[in-house]
Amino acid sequence: MNTVDEELDWRSESNEDAIVFFMRQYGEEIKRLVFTFVKNWEHAEDITQDVFVTLYTKLDTFRGDSAVRSWIYSIAINRSKDFLKSWHYRKIAFTDKWLPLAASSGTSVEEDVITQTDNKMLSDSVLQLPLKYREVILLYYYKQFSIKEISDMTEISEATLKTRLIRGRSKLQEIFMKNGGQL
Missing domain, CATH: 1.10.10.10 (Winged helix-like DNA-binding domain superfamily/Winged helix DNA-binding domain)
Known part of the structure; x- marks a missing residue:
């Protein structure tokens, strides 16, 4: 079964099964998208989790006006923008500029791949x-x-x-x- 057929069948699954499918299908893609906004892998992972929690809670409200992929991207973009506007982010960004943290002992696999x-x-x-x-x-x-x-x-x-x-x-x-x- 190809992705298009699987995407059409998600409505016949339970919300839990549908979320598992969407996380497998779009999880890495969404995390990379979020990273392009926040430029930090840890924040990107947190926001990506928030995107899928939101998707889970709002899955029954999806009207089908657009592709599911577009809807998920829309949620991810809005969550990323909300994070960038948040007091928490602005405080961290300000603190990071004035109080640099000690260099981390290693980098993640994704960071290594991107840099190479x-x-x-x-x-x-x-x-x-x-x-x-x-x-x-x-x-x-x-x-x-x-x-x-x-x-x-x-x-x-x-x-x-x-x-x-x-x-x-x-x-x-x-x-x-x-x-x-x-x-």
């Missing part, structure tokens, strides 16, 4: 973009959502998203060149 990829310079450049540009670049190019789908997820007009995509590409090119990249 051929696209490290490009991914670093993307992460340096302001959030409003980074969000649309990641969703459009990396996750291959259409402008319409991104508009539905973020509740931002398609025209604004197109403008952000153009400006984001331009800023990305500037950052990439400044970091030593070549086109």
Whole structure:
């Protein structure tokens, strides 16, 4: 059975089975998306758990107006933005700037893999973009959502998203060149 067929069958399962399926299907993908917002693996894991808890509690409210994947992404994006606006995050970000923590003894496997990829310079450049540009670049190019789908997820007009995509590409090119990249 392929993913599309499995996704169609999730409604016939219990909520617990459906959540297990969604976590297996989208868990890593969502964690990576959240990381692009918060730039910290531990926070990304916590927020990802929160996304799936929310999904579990709201599963019965899913109307089917969009794909389940879009709905999950929408929840993840909103949770990430909420975290970035939170007092807790701002306090941690301020403290980290002024009271640097001792270097950790090791890095996670995901961090090691990311740092060793051929696209490290490009991914670093993307992460340096302001959030409003980074969000649309990641969703459009990396996750291959259409402008319409991104508009539905973020509740931002398609025209604004197109403008952000153009400006984001331009800023990305500037950052990439400044970091030593070549086109």
